[in-house]
Amino acid sequence: MDQRLEEIVSFYTGYDEAGRLDRRGAFRLERIRTMELLEQFLPPAPASILDVGGGPGAYARPLLGAGYRVRLVDLVPAHVEQARSGQPPIDAVVGDARELPEPDAAHDATLLLGPLYHLQDRDDRVRALREAVRVTRPGGVVVAAAISRFAGPIDFAVTGRLTPAIVEESRQILADGINHPGLGFTHAYFHRVADLITELREAGLTGIVVHGVEGPAWGAADATAGTPAEQSVFDGALQLARICGTEPEIVAASAHLLAIGVRQTSGR
Numbered sequence: 001m002d003q004r005l006e007e008i009v010s011f012y013t014g015y016d017e018a019g020r021l022d023r024r025g026a027f028r029l030e031r032i033r034t035m036e037l038l039e040q041f042l043p044p045a046p047a048s049i050l051d052v053g054g055g056p057g058a059y060a061r062p063l064l065g066a067g068y069r070v071r072l073v074d075l076v077p078a079h080v081e082q083a084r085s086g087q088p089p090i091d092a093v094v095g096d097a098r099e100l101p102e103p104d105a106a107h108d109a110t111l112l113l114g115p116l117y118h119l120q121d122r123d124d125r126v127r128a129l130r131e132a133v134r135v136t137r138p139g140g141v142v143v144a145a146a147i148s149r150f151a152g153p154i155d156f157a158v159t160g161r162l163t164p165a166i167v168e169e170s171r172q173i174l175a176d177g178i179n180h181p182g183l184g185f186t187h188a189y190f191h192r193v194a195d196l197i198t199e200l201r202e203a204g205l206t207g208i209v210v211h212g213v214e215g216p217a218w219g220a221a222d223a224t225a226g227t228p229a230e231q232s233v234f235d236g237a238l239q240l241a242r243i244c245g246t247e248p249e250i251v252a253a254s255a256h257l258l259a260i261g262v263r264q265t266s267g268r
């Protein structure tokens with residue numbers, strides 16, 4: 001396994017990804033809004049969904065519960081084990097988004113909620129997207145998550161980490177999109193909206209729409225945690241996220257971007 005993949009496996013092997021979406025207000029917004037968007041864009045159950053980078057099964061499990069047929073592929077063996085052993089158990093296998101262990105056109109929809117921000121090279125991201133297109137039937141949808149280029153600086157501000165060194169780090173992230181692990185997380189790539197759209201288009205997807213997931217107030221939801229305003233700010237942030245979903249000037253203020261595209265019915 002190459003060094004970049006080893007970094008990802010080693011990071012997640014010592015990290016509680018299964019509990020992540022409950023840990024912070026911003027992550028709870030991420031879960032609720034991602035699920036809402038999946039409900040909006042996935043074909044109805046019992047469609048077949050491939051969840052690539054599905055981790056321990058945060059979305060695979062509720063989709064299974066809703067009657068979908070779900071298969072999960074993830075790079076991290078510990079995640080695959082958690083996916084298989086939880087309730088209900090998920091049909092899960094270790095694999096790399098760039099080379100999926102799946103036949104052509106095998107699924108009605110493919111989720112790519114993780115690999116795009118872990119793949120630092122554009123060629124690798126387009127390759128992962130092309131693989132998602134290959135395994136999705138013509139007319140099926142691909143749903144791909146990215147981290148916004150501006151998520152880092154907003155997060156540093158919310159968590160009170162705006163030291164001169166971190167402001168300098170923010171300048172560098174804004175310039176090239178590469179996150180360095182000194183600040184937590186792994187090496188990663190943070191997208192601009194226009195680049196995300198171009199990558200999906202290059203992979204052969206059409207009808208592309210990009211939604212801001214958490215909306216512009218996710219930082220406030222985090223910053224008020226543990227205060228009397230926590231619940232009302234969270235509720236307001238969720239409403240704002242829904243209102244601002246595809247508003248072009250503010251989409252990138254969300255921490256996550258969710259891009260949805262359709263596999264063409266002819267050609268690819």
Ligand SMILES: C[S@@+](CC[C@H](N)C(=O)[O-])C[C@H]1O[C@@H](n2cnc3c(N)ncnc32)[C@H](O)[C@@H]1O
Pocket residue numbers: 008012017052053054055056058059073074075076079095096097098113114115118119
């Ligand atoms: C932050 S987790 C997201 C998990 C879940 N999809 C979610 O949205 O909550 C990112 C996931 O992507 C997986 N991943 C990263 N690079 C990958 C690759 N090249 N192929 C498959 N999975 C990958 C990681 O192992 C991890 O489980």
